[in-house]
Amino acid sequence: MKFVQVKKTLDYLADIWRSNNTDSAKQKTHISFYGGEPLMNMKLIKQTIKYVEQIDISREFRFSMTTNAMLLDKFMEYLVTKEVDLLISLDGDERGHSYRVKKDGANSFNHVFTNIKLLRSKYPDYFSKHVSFNSVLHNRNSVEGTYKFIEHEFDKQTTISELNNSGIRPEKINEFNMTYQNATDSIMSSENYKQLSKELFLTEPNTSDLLNYLHKYSGNVFKNYNSLLINKTVVETIPTGTCVPFWKKMFVTVTGKILQCERINHEFALGSVTEIGVDLNSDKIASDFNGYLDKLQQQCDKCHRNNGCMQCLFYIDNISGDNPKCQGFMNEEKFKQYSSHCLNHLKNNPKLYKQLMEEVVMN
Ligand code: SF4
DSSP: OOHHHHHHHHHHHHHHHHSTTOOOSSOEEEEEEOSSOGGGGHHHHHHHHHHHHHOOSOOEEEEEEEEOSTTHHHHHHHHHHTTOEEEEEOOSSTTTTTTSBOTTSOBOHHHHHHHHHHHHHHOHHHHHHHEEEEEEEOTTOOHHHHHHHHHHHHSOOEEEEEOOOTTOOGGGHHHHHHHOOOHHHHHHTSTTHHHHHHHHGGGSHHHHHHHHHHHHHSSOOOSSHHHHHSOGGGSOOOSSSOOOTTSSOOEEOTTOEEESOTTSOGGGOOEEEOSSOEEEOHHHHHHHHHHHHHHHHHHHHHOTTGGGOOOOGGGSTTTTSSSOOOTTOOOHHHHHHHHHHHHHHHHHOTHHHHHHIIIIIOO
16 A cells, blocks of 8 residues: 555544544544555554654544564564554464465464564563454364463463455365364364363353343343433334444555455445545445345344344345345244353353453443
8 A cells, every 4th residue: 555545544534533523432543454464564554653643633543453473573662662552363383373384385383483472571561461362263273272372372362263254266165164163163172161161251152142142132231321211122223233334443455445344355345545535425335335235124124133133244145136145044943042052151151141241241
């Protein structure tokens, strides 16, 4: 991305922040750098941070980055000075990390591991406050092995992600299936399943499902004081669980496409930023978004999950075509199974209710 595109984007946003069109009470903005590998373009990141620091506005900015840590030794001083929150991709021990290779095909583990250790020994406070880990699960690691390794080596808890199954080329599907490992299966196959599940807390998929369930269906969770006064049975629900564009974030690709989130396919770009400026057409965005929702309305009306739907419409097969079918649709029977799955997990772990409410919901 060219710096001029960054500037045009920030200028565009700054105008909105200064206007009366923003009602965010927090006045805080997080700017995150993703790749590829963001440390490969540190020049642009430095320029961006410098520019943000000069914006004449009373707003707090925080910076974060997802990195493979290969170039951490070169740039750690700057990252520490700017208190950049780092999410380091580390898939566990040497074997677990072995899909992440260097240019010559060799495992990058030793290099990455040494860099992380160096960061920790040089800047222990920064490491403790600003560094976290994410590990991708596949057929060469396990949830337990990865979690224990990172806890033992760095005294941190990693989050575990499964391989993303969207956009795989047809000829690569077999390879994907061989590499893919499901997190629940991996946890269940652990000898210390109970203890591991307890330690993983929200990283454990059943607990994460339960949290969502309590959020949506317990009737005991309120987003704010106003929602205490609203009769939820008369509130019309918007189909799907998709974030309204720009409600939470704005994502800009390296080529200047603007999306509502970094996780969705670029074919759903909402606009673009060029050297001339930001091109976003609100009417078109609203009309496209409503068009997708309309396609699903009938299914959602009949779906027993619709009051607590978490399904992102951009992950529904053929959403751009005719008659897309939502794979998350639940009839009465399926919804009962889903409810008993969540409630059984609570029944088996009764202390979770208090822990989830106190440590997650109320926070
Ligand atoms: S899960 Fe149900 S409510 Fe959600 S998008 Fe699919 S059909 Fe609609």
